[in-house]
Amino acid sequence: MSRLDSFIRRLKAQRACLDLAARLVRGLDGEILELGLGNGRTYDHLRQLFPDRRIYVCERRVAAHPDCIPPAELLLLGDMRDTLQSAHKVLADQVVLAHFDPGTGDFAASRGLAAELAPLIPPLLRPRGILASEAAIAVDELNPIPLPEGVSPGRYHLYRRVTSRPSA
Amino acid sequence: MSRLDSFIRRLKAQRACLDLAARLVRGLDGEILELGLGNGRTYDHLRQLFPDRRIYVCERRVAAHPDCIPPAELLLLGDMRDTLQSAHKVLADQVVLAHFDPGTGDFAASRGLAAELAPLIPPLLRPRGILASEAAIAVDELNPIPLPEGVSPGRYHLYRRVTSRPSA
Numbered sequence: 001m002s003r004l005d006s007f008i009r010r011l012k013a014q015r016a017c018l019d020l021a022a023r024l025v026r027g028l029d030g031e032i033l034e035l036g037l038g039n040g041r042t043y044d045h046l047r048q049l050f051p052d053r054r055i056y057v058c059e060r061r062v063a064a065h066p067d068c069i070p071p072a073e074l075l076l077l078g079d080m081r082d083t084l085q086s087a088h089k090v091l092a093d094q095v096v097l098a099h100f101d102p103g104t105g106d107f108a109a110s111r112g113l114a115a116e117l118a119p120l121i122p123p124l125l126r127p128r129g130i131l132a133s134e135a136a137i138a139v140d141e142l143n144p145i146p147l148p149e150g151v152s153p154g155r156y157h158l159y160r161r162v163t164s165r166p167s168a
Numbered sequence: 169m170s171r172l173d174s175f176i177r178r179l180k181a182q183r184a185c186l187d188l189a190a191r192l193v194r195g196l197d198g199e200i201l202e203l204g205l206g207n208g209r210t211y212d213h214l215r216q217l218f219p220d221r222r223i224y225v226c227e228r229r230v231a232a233h234p235d236c237i238p239p240a241e242l243l244l245l246g247d248m249r250d251t252l253q254s255a256h257k258v259l260a261d262q263v264v265l266a267h268f269d270p271g272t273g274d275f276a277a278s279r280g281l282a283a284e285l286a287p288l289i290p291p292l293l294r295p296r297g298i299l300a301s302e303a304a305i306a307v308d309e310l311n312p313i314p315l316p317e318g319v320s321p322g323r324y325h326l327y328r329r330v331t332s333r334p335s336a
Binding site: 002003004005007008011012014015039040041042044045047048065067068 | 170171172173175176179180182183207208209210212213215216233235236
């Protein structure tokens with residue numbers, strides 16, 4: 001298996017997970033949240049899956065293809081460790097699908113960022129909202145759900161927010 | 169069709185073309201030439217297809233994954249417009265497969281570079297040697313050959329060097 005093979009496999013897993021997530025949240029009202037814009041490829045895919053929803057995008061510095069720049073009012077610019085916290089004012093319990101792929105290409109950095117951001121994501125999700133993530137995420141309130149057919153465990157990840165939170 | 173869809177389709181076309189090219193040059197002695205290293209994904213694929221051949225790599229500045237750095241003696245560092253010309257001393261008529269994917273992500277720049285480099289490639293190929301290219305290439309001495317099953321015309325390109333050159 002070459003790096004080209006495994007890259008193709010990962011992108012197909014990513015697409016299959018997003019497509020399945022779109023079906024799973026069909027009956028839920030709310031917003032989409034893209035955690036990391038990168039070159040805008042998955043953002044473009046989300047736009048096609050969710051033509052009628054707002055797609056909020058977190059990114060440190062926009063460097064996407066010109067066709068894939070989100071509207072300014074939906075762009076949460078800055079370090080995600082900060083922007084996800086401030087997004088809470090607008091998006092708490094409002095997100096039906098969050099997608100997290102830092103896409104740094106650096107496995108260790110990606111896992112480290114995932115661990116730091118993980119607790120910030122569930123408070124934004126609606127009950128039964130979905131997180132699709134390149135990195136495994138281990139937090140309360142998120143249960144792993146079955147992957148699409150053809151996607152091996154660990155290649156990509158899908159979680160669903162539990163329906164009720166323990167009261168604070 | 170999203171940018172994610174078309175990216176996956178392009179990578180699969182690229183892989184199918186390289187795999188077919190590897191079968192087509194099986195009976196020819198000679199070297200492999202990767203025109204543009206990038207992150208090293210297709211270089212890694214070429215290494216697996218050709219474990220017993222030398223793979224020369226042209227790159228302006230190496231920024232590949234650490235596992236995908238070619239040996240120094242096979243690295244042709246610099247602008248390809250220069251290095252392909254100087255490579256002629258070592259590689260004239262020696263290359264059985266050249267792969268060209270500038271991977272800039274910039275369609276116009278990619279086409280411009282392809283047009284500039286195109287005349288420099290055939291002199292390096294053996295008779296019946298193959299060029300696999302992301303960009304279409306129009307030069308004498310290179311004939312288009314059928315693409316692998318499932319790859320639509322124009323998505324990727326395969327050419328074979330003619331067997332005899334007009335004498336100078």
